Amino acid sequence: MSKIIKFINEVRAEFKNITWPKKETLIQLSIVVISISIIVSIILGGFDYLFTKSFALLTQSLEKNQTQNTLPIDPKQSESTDSAQTTESATSEIENFNLENINN
Numbered sequence: 147m148s149k150i151i152k153f154i155n156e157v158r159a160e161f162k163n164i165t166w167p168k169k170e171t172l173i174q175l176s177i178v179v180i181s182i183s184i185i186v187s188i189i190l191g192g193f194d195y196l197f198t199k200s201f202a203l204l205t206q207s208l209e210k211n212q213t214q215n216t217l218p219i220d221p222k223q224s225e226s227t228d229s230a231q232t233t234e235s236a237t238s239e240i241e242n243f244n245l246e247n248i249n250n
Contacts (some may be wrong), residue, residue: 167175
């Protein structure tokens with residue numbers, strides 16, 4: 147228990163040695179800290195906004211390119227639901243394509 151009391155007395159002695167800032171200095175330094183915090187938050191917010199918008203534009207352009215590169219669905223093929231018919235028609239289309247390429 148005596149160690150705790152000794153520690154508290156030493157802390158009090160150290161607090162008496164502290165030079166506390168005057169009220170005017172404290173206000174000035176507080177204004178500086180708050181101002182720098184606001185400026186940094188505005189800069190970071192601006193970067194966040196720019197990166198968000200540029201990423202959105204990039205993803206939109208990539209999505210647009212992907213939709214342009216896809217082939218349209220042939221309505222005749224989408225109507226047939228029989229997998230055997232679809233396989234046969236696909237096989238015949240491949241054979242016709244191969245024959246056309248060989249003849250050319």
